[in-house]
Amino acid sequence: MSADITSLQKETRKFKPSAAFAKQAHIQSPAEYQKLYRESIHSPRSFWPRMAKELAWFKPWKRLHEWEEPFAKWFIGGQLNVSYNCLDRHLTGSRRNKAAIVWEGEPAGPGKPGEERVLTYTDLHREVCLFANVLKRNGIVKGDRIIIYMPLVPEAAIAMLACARIGATHSVVFGGFSAQALIDRIHDCGAKMVITADGGYRRGSVIPLKKNVDEALKQCAGVKRVIVLRRANNDIHIEEGRDVWWHRELEYVTADCPAEHLDSEHPLYILYTSGSTGKPKGVLHTTAGYLLGAYLTTKYVFDLKEEDTFWCTADIGWVTGHSYTVYGALANGATTVLYEGAPNWPEPDRFWRIIDKYKVTIFYTAPTAIRAFMRWGDDWVTKHDLSSLRLLGSVGEPINPEAWMWYYNVIGKKRCPIVDTWWQTETGSILITTLPGAMSTKPGSAGLPFFGVDPVVVNKEGKELPANVGGYLIIRKPWPSIMRTIYGDPERFKRQYFSEIPHVYFTGDGCRRDKDGYFWIVGRIDDVLNVAGHRIGTAEVESAIVSHPKVAEAAVVGRPDSLKGQALVAFVTPKQGTVVTPELKEELRSHIGVQIGSIAKPDDIRFTDALPKTRSGKIMRRLLKEIAAGGDVKGDTTTLEDLNVLAKLRADED
């Protein structure tokens, strides 16, 4: 963990919401926010029961929360169901025929629209009930774990909600991950079933999802059933006795499937995310607290209203897709947009077309995408009518003020407030942000804490730091949607999040707080990188590289990248006798693709005879980072074992 966190930003601009926006907002002034915030921190017993009443409960909870460090429980003794909250309760009133999911498939070609599907709340409820019965018919019972490995089609959300309906715990694996990544996750969570598709479309080609599943299942005897959605019509193998088609299964079931009454702490999902070791962590979220977090933040941060059309561009393979595309949006009875394809395929205006076509009002995306749009040029934007937009959101990494201004001016036409939302897979829902009608925003700052969240910037000893001094971001006490544990590894959970600084949640982010109390996230302070808004553990990539037979040792570091935020650079020492050829780089890149997935392929691989190490054998990553960034090595090199190594690495660069 690096000790010096310096924040170099000198941004001073402030943007106040317009009077018109504030007037219609759920929270309309700083004073109103402060009042609620103070109540949430100082009188949780009056605040949370009022908020929790907005969910539908089968059985009221008895105790608000319990905190046996590091394990939190919320709404103890209550019973509810996430799928009931997202569906059934909207069927009795005017939402019953409202669009729940508006889906656009990958377009067939330039200028052409994608396939279109709209599912109303009644439709979605029926599909979820049918599929929940399919799960039961295939042997799934409450508590079983199911892997979902699908393209971004409505059935992915249907599968999630069907699991939630019967109390099965889902683990969505992003479609870009490899067979090996699937194996690791299936083993770790002990999944009994995989739900997948024959293939998924990506930039005009077909990703062979089912083939990856077949490959993975050679090593996963615990998976007894695979349900396959027909999507891309590519040729696939069907394993008799194990694989069944989604559409065929529907013929055997009815749409009558009452939602299970589940305990507040019933496990809803496990989502794997990178940490500072080679093994991804299975972040476990449970039912009531998670749902309340997703529900409330969607309502207040996005200032959601009945007539909004909400588009969160994240894939459901990531937590943002879970909390905002699916659970938060549907729990609020909103219309949520899903888009299967890429932002720049077949042309770079795909997002703006979709906003125009469906009259999207709230748009939530990542800085890396915004920087790409900037690069592709304003013309792609200005030819579309974006006047339906009223609010913009950003998530995944600090947004640089230049990108913020472009988003504000070119997309929002200076009319739309921007909410920069800081959170993590582990936090379940947004923890730091501005509320769009109540607060000014400052480009590059996430803002202030959400209700019930008590964040502080501290030094290594856990002492709170004064304004504008960089330190570690910690959260003092648990909030409803905090992860409950690392699945199967409670020790690691404690070690990772509650030991670095005792008794508080350690975020792993560097941060400073300005004199107005706004939080400015600097970035990760551990060996986790944020590449194009996705978390990648350097240790994970290193262990993939060294599993290649020609590699002796590897170190992976990040270097600043104007598009992706950070890019991966790998320093690799080949085994003795290996001839380094240009092909070896490609060989290693594809090896990483097989071990983890394409998102983990380094931008740059450099071969070296030796890595810079301390006398005790620790790789000096700091020096590698400086070399990767192309700058001079300025840091202290007195502990370096072999000074020649640096000279060699630098020479290799030229």
Ligand code: PRX
């Ligand atoms: O470093 C922070 C960064 O993303 C990390 C969490 O990554 P992940 O669990 O993949 O979740 C991403 C989506 C919630 C954080 O530790 N991060 C996320 N949002 C922001 C951010 N950094 C700065 N500003 C943000 N708005």
